[in-house]
Amino acid sequence: MSKKMSRAPVYLALAQVRFNRLLALDNYAPTIQEALRKLGYPDFRKVMAQTFSLNLAGSIEGGQAVPATAIAQYVFSNMEKTLGFILLQDSLTYMATEYDVFETFSQRLLEGLRIIDSTVGGLSYTDRVGVRYLDAVFPDTGDQLSHYLNPSVFGLVGKIGGELTHSFFETRSQLNNATLVSRVIVQPGPVGIPADLQPLLFELPERFRKLNGLHAVIDNDGFTESRMKYDGARLKSELFMLHDEIEKAFKLAVTSHALGKWK
Template identity: 40%
Template sequence: MGTPLKSPPVYFTVVQARFNTLLKLGDYLASIQEGMRKAGFPDFTSRKMVTLQLAAQEVQVTPPNVVNLEQFLFGNAHKTHMFVLNPDALTLQSTRYGQFEDFSAQFLEGLALVDKVVQLDFTDRVGLRYLDHVAPRPNDRLDLYVVPEVRGLGARLGGKTVHAFSETFSHLGDIQLRSRVLIQDGGLAFPPDLAADGMQIDDRFLEYSGHHATLDTDGFIERRMPFSASAVGEQLNAIHGVISAAFKAAVTEYAFKVWDEV
């Protein structure tokens, strides 16, 4: 277990396992909710969502299929960790990440709880995603914190860079990695496909407004496997190693020094 930074830049973390679809998930909900409550997630709510599924044929494109989806949310009392249960996936999202070992163990505990109630058959995707807010200290430049490869062409073009975006998609064995870096002015923001869901964000991230970088690092494995919580844990360990390397490649040694001083 590595030594955590004193002031890490991560403000949102998501881990997810997709599994065989449970059309009768509602029948098991009471047992799952009671297990989550005893595990420290008593804040329960549900929400209904409408999604569109697109299916293309060789000759013509069929109209979108409207799908009604109900999600079940189990949060802790401090609103810093939340499980989101879909008919085909369990997600844990956090605004107080801590260390990978503790975070992944908590997720695996929740996944084992669901399996105990419904008896899962297989998983076909396991993923881990981090959002990091890289903001320079007063009188520092952002260039001191992120490497040239992700800064865009602003330095070469001159003037004031309003917006820069970098994305790299890689295959590293079974792991697929999408690493995005967004540089802009303003306050803390989330990508369009993620939301805080009323969770408590650390004040130090909310109070900052100015030139900053958002690192969005998403690693996942898409492979169908018979359900095994330990196998999911092994996949998460491998993904975490790749994401950690990508994060270290995007930021500077100076940034790590600052994050370990504050």
């Protein structure tokens, strides 16, 4: 099993499996909620999110507003709202702001999938598996941020005059059937949440909420897209493969000095 870092910089981890759409999800939700409550996720919320159907021709020619569609998100979390699931008609996401190690993290997602599979009488297929990590890199007192990051991802920070607003570095690579997107954002201020993950439905730990200053966010996002018959063993294998590739990218982005600080 992996060894947990004593000062791990990860402030948000998520893993997602997308599956065949369940139009009768409202009917299954009470049974799923009861099973997840017994598993340690007693807090339940149903959140309505707005999505937009873009019909540019109609919007421009007719002067009509872009129509919004409400999507139900079923949120199941622990009492502290630091661990939990987000269930949609076609996906299950497990999120953690109090991260342990990947073995337990991935196991929780797979347990949630087994509950859904059993409740609905069997999932038919999956067509996307994803793992994503957000790490907040703040230098210790007496250190500089440059001591923690590989120079190749640090950009021109500190080399261009004026006050830094942000620096953005991104690499996208294809690894057989997987895609890995690795981003490093350097900016001043508190720890932020990427726009595509807002609003965050879970609570950040106090140790991250109180941080403020020049820092880097390392955002590693790995995923596979292929429609295949639902198979728990295959999903576990894909999750670990994605995690391993993300771990490689993370270690390439930081220095041995940083790893020594976090171990």
